[in-house]
Amino acid sequence: MTQTHTGTTPPEWIHILPAGTFKGDDGRGPYVLRDPQGVIASSMRAGRGKLTLDENHSTDTAAKIGMPAHAMGWIVELQARADGIWGRVEWTPPGAQAMENHAYRGVSPLIEYDPDGTVKRIMRASLTNAPNLTLTALHHQTTTQETTMDLEAIALALGLPASATQADVERALAEAKSNRALHTSLSGLLNLGADADATAIATGVRARLEGESAHAQALTAVQTELAALKQRDAVRTAEAAVDGAARDGHVISAELRGELVALHATNPEMAAKIIAQLPKIPQGQVSQMTGAAHAAQATPRADAGADPKAVAAMDATFKVTDAERTALEAGNAY
Known part of the structure; x- marks a missing residue:
């Protein structure tokens, strides 16, 4: 939701209740807005479609002693946004005049809540110059359109369904923050710029993995060749040892020679023991x-x-x- 207003134009939407957990400036609370949509439905149902917007809680103070408690406007719609609940106001002439005169700077809601502080519904709200909660001021101005988005728009932007709750949006925002940190970390590891997109990071990771795979394959080939060289050297050493034993007089047939060479190439000690036990003909x-x-x-x-x-x-x-x-x-x- 976007809106603009000049200093003399009454705002269409006013901030009524903060998001999450909050306390009053007077120390009351903490209160928790756990289910914004549930609070909205309960509030509008109890208010029969519109909530009173008076001044300085006159409905709960002046009216009880017979004093005037005029409505400055009627809150005819409530909307959950990232920073809490906002209300769309249909201003009465006295209310519009008060806004044009900058007579009030803030809003103070009257809420119903459970013993644990969970907000159940908004009963009404008042214009005041001593707001107890931290809310968006009535007469804040911008030179361009305000960028405050409603909860549904934020949910859709995060890839969530339009029916997502405030808690769903907060979790998605936390995940987005975590993903952003991971994005930054990967960009640094891959020597990419901070503005590298997901495609560039994925390409960098793939290239790094493929490079490591090629390095591993080359290393395996070298190790295989080294093992083959060692095996050939072992066979040559075995042949020399067996043939030397035959020249020294040990009786070694052609078939036995092959077996002794194979054994000597893997276990020289065992082959030597067997050769030593073979019959030996004097030179x-x-x-x-x-x-x-x-x-x-x-x-x-x-x-x-x-x-x-x-x-x-x-x-x-x-x-x-x-x-x-x-x-x-x-x-x-x-």
Whole structure:
């Protein structure tokens, strides 16, 4: 709701009751406006569509002793706004004249409330020069249109339904304030200006996340390559160790060599223990061991001066029969 008035024009709307929790200047209270719409409905129903606007509470003081208590106007509509309840006034000639003369500066409502201070209804209001509540002055002026908005307009601006209560609007405003703080914080973290909109912030966050994801992928690739290099180095070290053990006389078939290399690459200590327990041919007696003639056997190749006992032990280890020994020596002897 917007309005303008000059210094001699009676205001159409007057501020009757503050929002939220409030106290009187005389110490009475605190009072709480919990349900503005409920108060409005109850007040207009009890006032049969209009509330009396007198002067200095004459309805409750002068009238009781037979003195005049003229209405300065009639409050014919109440409206909930962000700063409380406002009333639309149909001024009587004496009231309009008083406003034109700046005879009164404020409004004082007469309210009914529960023991806990919750406002139930507005009974009437008075023009006064000693208002007990902090309300918008009657003759405040602006050079442009006032920007006071009614509760419904604020609710709609916040994305709430038109039926939203004062409490709903206050919660939404608190959330908006929190979101604004988050907006400012994100703008700073992303090195964006304070006026960056939500789209710019979302783009910045997405770019930051994508950059971190690419960095993580690159790191993973490096770690994978490093692991592969370590594995290849371990295999080379294992092959050297196993082949060295074979040259040192340990009986190692081609099949066993592969298994020992694989084991040594992951557990060098265990592989060394197994190699140490393998049969060992003295140097000068056996020059080399070769793979078996088939998958289940390993075949030694001995020189002419091999120790028969060592050869027999080797044949027993690799399950070489006498017939196979004879045939192999005939074909492989030096």
